[in-house]
Amino acid sequence: MPINYDRAVGFYDATRGYREGVVERYRDALFDYTGADVSARILELGIGSGLIAGAFYPLAPQYVGIDYSLGMMRLISNKLDSGLPPLLAQADARHLPFRAGCFDIVQAVRVFHHLPDWRACIDEARRLLRLRGALVIVENIPPDGAGQPPWAIVQDKWDEILRGLGFEDEGIRHGIWLTDDAMRHYIESTGGRAEPADLLRYREKPVSPRVMVERRAAGMFSSDWRLPEAIHQQASLALRDWLERDCEARDTLVEREMLFRALIARW
Numbered sequence: 001m002p003i004n005y006d007r008a009v010g011f012y013d014a015t016r017g018y019r020e021g022v023v024e025r026y027r028d029a030l031f032d033y034t035g036a037d038v039s040a041r042i043l044e045l046g047i048g049s050g051l052i053a054g055a056f057y058p059l060a061p062q063y064v065g066i067d068y069s070l071g072m073m074r075l076i077s078n079k080l081d082s083g084l085p086p087l088l089a090q091a092d093a094r095h096l097p098f099r100a101g102c103f104d105i106v107q108a109v110r111v112f113h114h115l116p117d118w119r120a121c122i123d124e125a126r127r128l129l130r131l132r133g134a135l136v137i138v139e140n141i142p143p144d145g146a147g148q149p150p151w152a153i154v155q156d157k158w159d160e161i162l163r164g165l166g167f168e169d170e171g172i173r174h175g176i177w178l179t180d181d182a183m184r185h186y187i188e189s190t191g192g193r194a195e196p197a198d199l200l201r202y203r204e205k206p207v208s209p210r211v212m213v214e215r216r217a218a219g220m221f222s223s224d225w226r227l228p229e230a231i232h233q234q235a236s237l238a239l240r241d242w243l244e245r246d247c248e249a250r251d252t253l254v255e256r257e258m259l260f261r262a263l264i265a266r267w
């Protein structure tokens with residue numbers, strides 16, 4: 001069963017949105033890299049609330065999105081001043097309701113780390129691509145060698161608190177970060193070529209340790225959604241207590257530098 005993002009509807013855009021112009025720059029970088037343009041038939045896996053799609057549609061009129069969460073996709077229509085939304089379907093990325101070979105680009109931004117069954121999703125994307133079409137798997141990650149922002153300590157503290165409460169499962173809490181060798185090797189084993197590409201460097205919106213603590217306590221991280229409610233509450237109390245007592249940089253706002261790091265595959 002895919003992760004249920006309906007619970008993020010109330011806060012997703014406010015906490016995961018980009019600065020103005022970032023998504024448009026990502027779109028242009030993607031077109032430059034792949035040679036595609038606005039006439040391309042593009043499928044977005046895990047379109048969510050349309051934060052990425054907004055830069056592509058209606059400029060690229062043949063844009064199609066799927067997501068498992070109906071709640072997230074409903075946010076897309078709230079954003080439209082007028083006109084029709086892109087074609088949308090509720091679907092699991094492992095089994096998609098489209099015929100073979102009908103897309104030039106299949107892209108997934110900030111989605112693959114949620115997919116335990118990522119090989120099946122790659123196979124399905126490959127089925128949908130026309131010859132020389134591209135699968136573009138993107139995660140937002142910091143550049144190699146970037147220093148830790150002050151608020152990164154909140155994650156470490158949270159992990160420490162959870163460990164103290166008997167929760168050790170790093171995999172569930174941190175997701176599967178796959179723009180790496182494992183995925184590249186899999187693509188090559190299916191006869192494809194996969195190239196990593198840093199499509200865009202950008203600055204996140206400013207965040208402080210206090211902001212991160214409050215997001216954590218409010219259940220805004222999907223990595224915490226499987227925690228029992230009582231454990232989540234207890235850990236949140238401990239985290240707030242640590243913030244007030246021991247975190248000197250608690251209100252320092254920092255804009256972290258990040259990448260749209262892509263793995264681009266063709267068969």
Ligand SMILES: C[S@@+](CC[C@H](N)C(=O)[O-])C[C@H]1O[C@@H](n2cnc3c(N)ncnc32)[C@H](O)[C@@H]1O
Nearest residue numbers: 002005046047048051067068069092093109110
């Ligand atoms: C972090 S959000 C990213 C949304 C959008 N791509 C963005 O960057 O703002 C992850 C999205 O992937 C969707 N998702 C997760 N697993 C899925 C699956 N197996 N099939 C379809 N959608 C899935 C979630 O419902 C959620 O909307």
